[in-house]
Amino acid sequence: MTAPRLPVTRRRFIASAAALAAAPHAQPLLAAGAAGAAGAAAPAARSGFDADVIVLGAGLSGLQAALLLEENGARVRVLEARDRTGGRVHTLFDLPGHPEVGGNSFGAAYGRVLDRVRQFGLPLLDYSPRRAAHPQLEFNLGGEFIRRDRWASHPRNPFQGALRERMPWEVAGGLIAANNPLAAPEDWLSPANARLDIPAFQYARQLGLTELAAELAFSANPYFGTSAHDVSVLMQLFNDSFVKQQIAISGSMLSVLGGNGKLTAAMAGALRGDLQLRREVVAISADADSVTVSCDDGSRYRARHCVCSLPFSVLRHLRIDPPLQGAQSLALQTLPYMLNTLVFMVPRRRFWEEDGLAPAMWTDARCGTVMAQRFGADPDEVTGLVANPRGWAAEYLDRLPREEAMRRVVGEIERLRPAAKGALEAVAMHSWANDRHARGDWAVFAPGQVSAFGQHVSTANGRLHFCGEHTARANRGMEGALESGERAALEVLGSL
Numbered sequence: 001m002t003a004p005r006l007p008v009t010r011r012r013f014i015a016s017a018a019a020l021a022a023a024p025h026a027q028p029l030l031a032a033g034a035a036g037a038a039g040a041a042a043p044a045a046r047s048g049f050d051a052d053v054i055v056l057g058a059g060l061s062g063l064q065a066a067l068l069l070e071e072n073g074a075r076v077r078v079l080e081a082r083d084r085t086g087g088r089v090h091t092l093f094d095l096p097g098h099p100e101v102g103g104n105s106f107g108a109a110y111g112r113v114l115d116r117v118r119q120f121g122l123p124l125l126d127y128s129p130r131r132a133a134h135p136q137l138e139f140n141l142g143g144e145f146i147r148r149d150r151w152a153s154h155p156r157n158p159f160q161g162a163l164r165e166r167m168p169w170e171v172a173g174g175l176i177a178a179n180n181p182l183a184a185p186e187d188w189l190s191p192a193n194a195r196l197d198i199p200a201f202q203y204a205r206q207l208g209l210t211e212l213a214a215e216l217a218f219s220a221n222p223y224f225g226t227s228a229h230d231v232s233v234l235m236q237l238f239n240d241s242f243v244k245q246q247i248a249i250s251g252s253m254l255s256v257l258g259g260n261g262k263l264t265a266a267m268a269g270a271l272r273g274d275l276q277l278r279r280e281v282v283a284i285s286a287d288a289d290s291v292t293v294s295c296d297d298g299s300r301y302r303a304r305h306c307v308c309s310l311p312f313s314v315l316r317h318l319r320i321d322p323p324l325q326g327a328q329s330l331a332l333q334t335l336p337y338m339l340n341t342l343v344f345m346v347p348r349r350r351f352w353e354e355d356g357l358a359p360a361m362w363t364d365a366r367c368g369t370v371m372a373q374r375f376g377a378d379p380d381e382v383t384g385l386v387a388n389p390r391g392w393a394a395e396y397l398d399r400l401p402r403e404e405a406m407r408r409v410v411g412e413i414e415r416l417r418p419a420a421k422g423a424l425e426a427v428a429m430h431s432w433a434n435d436r437h438a439r440g441d442w443a444v445f446a447p448g449q450v451s452a453f454g455q456h457v458s459t460a461n462g463r464l465h466f467c468g469e470h471t472a473r474a475n476r477g478m479e480g481a482l483e484s485g486e487r488a489a490l491e492v493l494g495s496l
């Protein structure tokens, strides 16, 4: 089932997108339209060109750029290295509950994502009632389970004053939310905020945390960096502003019913031009009139423009001619990517009923956080557990052979809670750092990097344009990817 398509002319797209550029966190600029059907000006195919635009990568940002370009009359060819579309949106359709390996939920202000979801008539699941019905997260510190009501007075609690009442995972987010000077998410890139381009650790110390408290709150299970020392707090402030924007509209945690992979599959299916899988791009060269892209199988494609959605962690291993310059080159070579590994487990027994603890837990051990997923028809049934070591813990596991890493994660959970012995079957694992088409999870700006090159990451290099979550300016995650695809499409349409 497909939602009705709105005719979109190139002129209308550019006008809308210009308005969006002025207010980049606003609602999406358009519903999709079939340019051919709408009669939009289609640039004539030029002899010697394989397309008007070659898009590298069929993740959310590349697909968004490709669709918008097609909807506005361009002839597009998409080259994707994997044997699937979606990139960092990847649903395990063959596991109970269809767990997500990548992008898993979105908020009510993810306007662009919701617009595409509606366009393809995909039903949504609001996960927030299930989460609210099962809020309990156990806390294990140094092998000991500590209940919330014992934590404030526990001798290992390193926090002071009112913070002693908060669990470690509530401290970093709470402090950042309460001390965020950004008026809007995109302000993270403003030179006026460069003084905040400092390590999260330093920021925590400035707010009065002891070293021990800063490490527990910011480094034990980091979402950004391997620890509080190698991430700029400006990036975390950006994330906080973005999250606040979502919550201001509603607290829902949405996903596509049955898996977010259905969204990227629908987007890919809506393309009219060629989408070629297993085409790993190894080189990009541009001249005054065209861009030539070479793949590892020897194939070559030429177009008037190229939109590249590859993460910089991958792109830095390709040959680019002419090379990127200055601050953008520095970004290409040095922008770090988050280490994030997931081990998916199916419970063979409800061991949590034996030890009386909730199935989900936050630990400072190498298994990281363990979340209980309730993705089935019965909202109370645990369809699976996923252990998510991040930062330092992911780095440790990523160096082990896969089977051994999975065994260690299950062994660690069994060590912490003996009732789990023999009850967990590890069925899948994904290390985003070891995934050679991602080489990390999401871009993490290190201290000083927002000021050094934040403004330059997305700058077009002649006919080579960039999109991808790392180039998003006002949105994060899946919405950021779509924002960036939209910007890149706009750049190209402005010069076709």
Ligand SMILES: Cc1cc2nc3c(=O)[nH]c(=O)nc-3n(C[C@H](O)[C@H](O)[C@H](O)COP(=O)(O)OP(=O)(O)OC[C@H]3O[C@@H](n4cnc5c(N)ncnc54)[C@H](O)[C@@H]3O)c2cc1C
Residues within 6 Å of the ligand: 056, 057, 058, 059, 060, 061, 062, 079, 080, 081, 082, 085, 086, 087, 088, 089, 101, 102, 103, 104, 105, 106, 279, 280, 281, 282, 309, 310, 311, 314, 340, 432, 436, 437, 438, 441, 442, 467, 468, 469, 470, 476, 477, 478, 479, 480, 481
């Ligand atoms: C574990 C995890 C959890 C997440 N959770 C959330 C969440 O809850 N909410 C949220 O909003 N976001 C979340 N995200 C982030 C979100 O999924 C990403 O921001 C988004 O999917 C990135 O899209 P992209 O197009 O920028 O990159 P990608 O999806 O990585 O697209 C790049 C594409 O390029 C391809 N490629 C790479 N190298 C080559 C090559 N040499 N030649 C050709 N093609 C190549 C890749 O295969 C890929 O398909 C999560 C991500 C992860 C990994």
